[in-house]
Amino acid sequence: MQKVILIGRPNVGKSSLFNRLARERIAITSDVSGTTRDTNKTEIEIFDRSCILIDSGGLDESNELFKNVQAKTLEEARNSDIILFMVDGKMMPQDEDKRILYSLMKLDKPIALIINKVDNEKDELRSFEFNEFGIQDMFLISVSHNTGIEDLLKFIYPHLKDELKPDEEETLDDFLENLSEDGEFKDNEDYENKPIEVGIIGRVNVGKSSLLNALVKEKRSVVSSIAGTTIDPVNESYIYEDRVFEFVDTAGIRKRGRIEGIERFALNRTEKVLEKSDITLLVLDSSEPLTELDERIAGLADKFKLGIIIVLNKWENKTEQDYKEACKEIRDKFKFLSYAPIITVSALMGKRVHKIYSLILEVYNNYTKKIQTSKLNEFIKEVTITHPIPHDKGKLVKIYYAVQFGVAPPKIALIMNRPKTLHFSYKRYLINKIREKFNLEGTPIVVIPKNRGKDEEEK
Template sequence: MQKVILIGRPNVGKSSLFNRLAKQRIAITSDISGTTRDTNKTQIEIFDRFCVLVDSGGLDESTEMFAKVQQKTLEEAKNSDIIVFMVDGKFMPQDEDKRIFYSLLKLDKPTALVINKIDGNKDEERSFEFNEFGAKNSFGISVSHNSGVDDLKSWIYRYLEDEIKPDVSLDLDEFLENFDENGEILEEKLENYDEKPIKVGIIGRVNVGKSSLLNALVKESRSVVSPTAGTTIDPVNESFIYEDRIYEFVDTAGIRKRGKIEGIEKFALNRTEAVLEQTDIALLVLDSSEPLTELDERIAGIASKFELGIIIVLNKWENKSEAEFERIREEIRDKFKFLAYAPIISVSALGGKRVHKLYPMILEIYKNFTQKIQTSKLNEMIAEATKTHPIPHEKGKVVKIYYAVQFGFAPPKIALVMNRPRSLHFSYKRYLTNKMRERFNLSGVPVVLIPKNRGSSDEEK
């Protein structure tokens, strides 16, 4: 199985990206330089292909121990198939980074330059300075916000062999056997989401009013409300019936900056993530009386990671104008680009203003989240999109989508059955996603597109 190695100097975010790609917390992450001193390895899935991901020790020759770590890392790079070289986008390009990057290019392997910690416009402007590296494949990402990571995954995917891991929980090939060569369904077996409770997680940093919002939604004092940050530690569950639908709300513990977590609060983040794993929709609560913070963006990234339906709730909205709402909305859209699909609503949880509008919003997004898109209409949209903007050829060879079919729900997951799946560029996938949003009601939910061979044994021709 092919190896993908993450390389870079200490504290550029390699272990965080490792955990993100592995979809679990394996590598220890901290702000202490040199936390990772050995290599962590795990088998991961990128879309429908598998590889071994390697988290290497930071490249640093300042001490004898770190010099040994660096030597081991470079040896591991020689034995890898794909190299992801990471730099810190909070700083200007470093000569040492450039020297290491050029030495890695000499290994003649697919190599990407990844500029991490691009969390805002200033970081994005600074990232242009890294053009001096002359990298053919460069990605600006924010691991903490899950921004740009999908583009990197799409690039890695192009170089992975079509190996099928045994006992995969989602057997896409088996699912596609239910469809003929035109994408028409042969047998339909869909889960009845209409009979399930809608699970809603309330998340945000400490003291933004999550507990007050839960109380307003269920119309009773279910959560303890206090100005003391960190009052809620364990998730608080409460069910409520609205128009014959059961809503299950969970008020999660407020998330602090990592350096300010105290006592049993250190478990709050893990418990919040455990809740989100079982949640359909997240209410991301922001304090409209305070400026947006880096921690708000980080929490938004956590919600995005779990591929949930999302509503952004501006709480503590008392006596503010429509112009002020538009200003804050534009700021959120600028900083939370990865949540461009999430609607924004302003409320006052303590005063109960506009809280009632959340119920129909949640229901609409849940329907979008669990909807079955008609195969014929989906393929009609794909045909129109590819005619308007044809798929770019790959080294002179035609890249063609035979048909598209939805193979998963919550959120909608679409397989693009085609002749050369590795050749579908991530920018074209983004184009198709935007076209889908124009045609179908997908407000508030992410969309997962997976290019796939017509048959697992087919070769690209």
């Protein structure tokens, strides 16, 4: 498992960020410089990917003890995969920080400069002085106010696992070499007539089985107040507007420490269901606060790149204000599913369940949508003029053209001169703009920067 290390001089907030990312108080924090001397390690999840997070001792050579701590910290950095170098945003840039950062950059690993304690506008203005460090990936955060953390996680995420698997890389290369004469993507799959596979997922006892029964209009799943009633996936077909929906009610998922016996098989079966699904209904219990487990389950939909609809169940006697607050909480917690529509239902009472059918069709159409190449390129040209691609160390980064090479979900290749330098934040900007322009609500969009030729050097 890959290792992510927090490194920096004493009292910059490494242990506080460690606790924040671990979501529990593991490391001792205090205002006393050098509180952390040994390294703390814990496994964390960033969206749907796991890694080992390391909180290191502060880099300080003021006495023999701290010199030993520093030596151990630097050794841990050499053995880590991703380095997060933290500085104190309340202070002006220090020459010592610059020296340490440059030495870490020589390790040739993904590295980010984290400016902590940026609590107000004055701090933010001061932080711009750190531009002199010349590092591309720089993040302003405040651990105490929990701001800027999301962008940091999105920096780490793509480094934890290659975005393209070998077989996907081969598929992309084959496609680009065999474009049709009009430059359009063609797929032999009959998406307009095949059954739409819909997996129903969520924590135990959120009402998934009741929802399935309401959707197929019969008591197909056993329903009870006992958590974990459903173990085997339950399949049922339903026809709506001449389209066949294949619903699958999966077993409710518990916290890892509470998964016992046969439920371990149920969890594995849930993942196998999602591997075959097109759309997932993420069921949440509106009568309870969202939990970390809800976030983890939501990550499964992201992991398998499925179309997704968030279903707020048990929505009885709620107000418009309740709806606004619930949506805000969901958007705050599930930022990586910002594209997912939210619908409120009462599966037990059968209220608004019928609206899910048309929503599934809409999301599925977006999930399998083919974008005309000429329109895609006109739009890419337009948005890159409005918001130019940042240069890479003074060198121009440009997109020659864009082409869709897959659906379910839509997959778009950006043929570029320097694909490895396209920052994740700019890619996110392009994805958001593409979704808005071509109406791709409810579906993830895969955007892959690619050299014009397999062996072409970046210029």
